[in-house]
Amino acid sequence: MRLPARHLFSAAVASTLLTGCFSGSSAEGEGDGGGHGDGKRVRVAMMQPPRSALSPLSDDAFKLSRWSTAETLVKLDADGDAEPALATEWQQSGRTWTFEIRDGVTFHDGTKLDAEAVVRSLTTAATASPKPRILDGVELTVKAKDPDTVTVTTADEDPLVPQRLSSPQLSILAAKAYTGKTVNPVGAGTGPFELTEVDGTSSAALDRYDAYWGGKAKSPGIDVKFVPDGTARAAALRSGEADIVEAVPVSQAALLDEDLITEVPMPRTNTLYLNTGKGVFKDAALRAAAREAIDAESIVKGVYEGRADVAEGLLGPALPWAAELRSDVRRTAAAEPNGRTVTIGTFTDRAELPEVAASLQQQLEKAGFKVKLDVREYANIESDALAGEFDAFILSRATVLDSGDPAAYLYSDFASDGSFNISQLADAQVDAALKKAGGTGAGEARRKAVIAAEAAVLGTDAAVPMLHERVIQGDAADVVDAAHDPRERELVTTDTYVK
Structure with missing residues (x-):
């Protein structure tokens, strides 16, 4: 070849x-x-x-x-349902969940896992600034009921507490990890x-x-x-x-023996976030113009060499129920760009993103925008993206990474007070839809509420989903x-x- x-x-x-x-x-x-x-x-x-x-x-x-x-109280099965880890069982009573701590577990420094250790770790996370994104919009208090039992109480009744506690950001570590203002996991896991x-x-x-x-x-x-x-x-x-090699770039897959790589559809969406708070894309009609200018299929074929799926929403084929529930979204009509200049940011850590940025630059300029690119390592660009310094930002975003449930991702990225709101979106209808999704019990009703929230976001054109990635791992x-x-x-x- x-x-x-x-x-x-x-x-x-x-x-x-x-x-x-x-x-x-x-x-x-x-x-x-x-x-x-x-x-x-x-x-x-x-x-x-x-x-x-x-x-x-x-x-x-x-x-x-x-x-x-590092381990958590709960882990998730293949379907995203909670199952025991450092906690062996749990039950809900209104706003309070009670967790039984696994017996016979020691931290790497030899100290014993007990309720006090769980309270310390979870309270540190719940009171951190910023909080882990799995706790966006969640007020959570943890108390030791006895040496082997903890209670977790939320300000509002929360049907997803066990799934939240499966997030690696809520790992339980030994006391030695919590000294000063930092958390040091060396020698402190289970x-x-x-x-x-x-x-x-x-x-x-x-x-x-x-x-x-x-x-x-x-x-x-x-x-x-x-x-x-x-x-x-x-x-x-x-x-x-x-x-073992993590995240083999699409451009390198052809150089490797096919027997050494595994390709898995990911709950990860490559999205163009448009800044709704200031600049050119504060105008919804110009956001619509950007959306209409994007040819995602050509990006999938040209940049990802066919190893990705064209997006029809924020949630992709890794969540097959999303396509089954999704319906048409009402959108704003597009205006003419008339040569307006926009700056698009992205990062080099994911090898395809600079190429995606170059493709988008061509597509948007063809539609009538003038486009500047700002491409850096992620560590050097994240703070500017979160501060709204770009007109648009290309992000490869995991949609169910934390809880196994996309409501947390949607809230984090698109709620008015979301901790990862790159689009600077503040929309009352979106906030209401996100709140409803987050408060609905697990099951079909919650899935429908999640898709309704996705539709509310897409209707603002604050985010233009382009493609769903497949991860390529080399073994x-x-x-x-x-x-x-x-x-x-x-x-x-x-x-x-x-x-």
């Missing part, structure tokens, strides 16, 4: 970037040979470096979860692997925790390198420098049972090992 020149050039560059990618990380463990893979550590190349020193109160929490080092070393934004190391309550892991440890360059990550798999041929999780919560588990 003949490869495009950009693929070949990227591969050549990656060979330079990869020199010493896992230098200093031994593939051999110190284990006693007591099980599958005991002699080999799992080498992982991850996409985004830590943004907040691996604080569980940030998106870094999902790294802790994917490394199986999972099968103990986080032992973090080298800034370069690497991390984890060793097997043999006293894990769920049974001994099959691998003696994990060595992580943060490799933002997607070409370098893919090359690490080809060269044998990495065992070396000798890797056994790496997780392929569409919610991006699991990667290396107790069952994962290298032959």
Whole structure:
């Protein structure tokens, strides 16, 4: 097969970037040979470096979860329903939920998991500023009923408390993690692997925790390198420098053996957020003009090489019920752009986004806009995006990452007081629809309310969903049972090992 020149050039560059990618990380463990893979550590190349020193109160929490080092009271099954983790059972009485804490669990520093530890972790999250986004709009208090039982009370009756508590941002850590103003997860989790070393934004190391309550892991440890360059990550798999590679760019998939990659439809939408608070797109008719100018199908074919799905809404094929319930959306008529200048921001951490930005620039200019692009690393652009410094922002956004339920994502991104409201949207009808969705009990009624909230958002053109991504994960041929999780919560588990 003949490869495009950009693929070949990227591969050549990656060979330079990869020199010493896992230098200093031994593939051999110190284990006693007591099980599958005991002699080999799992080498992982991850996409985004830590943004907040691996604080569980940030998106870094999902790294802790994917490394199986920090755990929550509840976890989710494949359908998004709550099931036991550090809590064994729970029940609701009005605004209060009671959780029974699992017996026999110890933190990595040897201290015992008890109700006091749960109260400490959850209260820290609930009173943080900003709060973890899973708690957007939620007032939550936690108390110890006895050493093995906690109660969680919300200001309003909340049918999704168990699902909220499954978010990795609400992980339960030992007391040692909470010193000063930061939360340090090193040696403070309960999972099968103990986080032992973090080298800034370069690497991390984890060793097997043999006293894990769920049974001994099959691998003696994990060595992580943060490799933002997607070409370098893919090359690490080809060269044998990495065992598991997170988020292989579409442009690199053709260079890899098909047997080494797994493609999974993700609850992740590539969306153009339009600034409704100021600038050109404060005008709804110009937002409509931008929406009509976008040809998402050409972006899927040209940038994603067909490895994505054209969006019909904010929620994609990973949630099949969304398409079944969705109906037509009432929209504002478009106005002529007349040469108005807009600045679009995006980031380099996801390799396709700069190409998406270039495609959008062409499409919008063809429609009559003048377009400037501002492309940086995510860590250097997020604060400006949240402050509304751009006319538009391209974001690859997980829609059910936190609770397994999209209502939390919709609230975070589009409520007037949402913590991730890049569109600066403040719309009473949207707020009302989001509130109704959040307060509806689990099941069909909630799904319908969620779709109604999606329709309310789409009717404002504050966000133009373009495509739904599929994640491409690379696993070396000798890797056994790496997780392929569409919610991006699991990667290396107790069952994962290298032959």
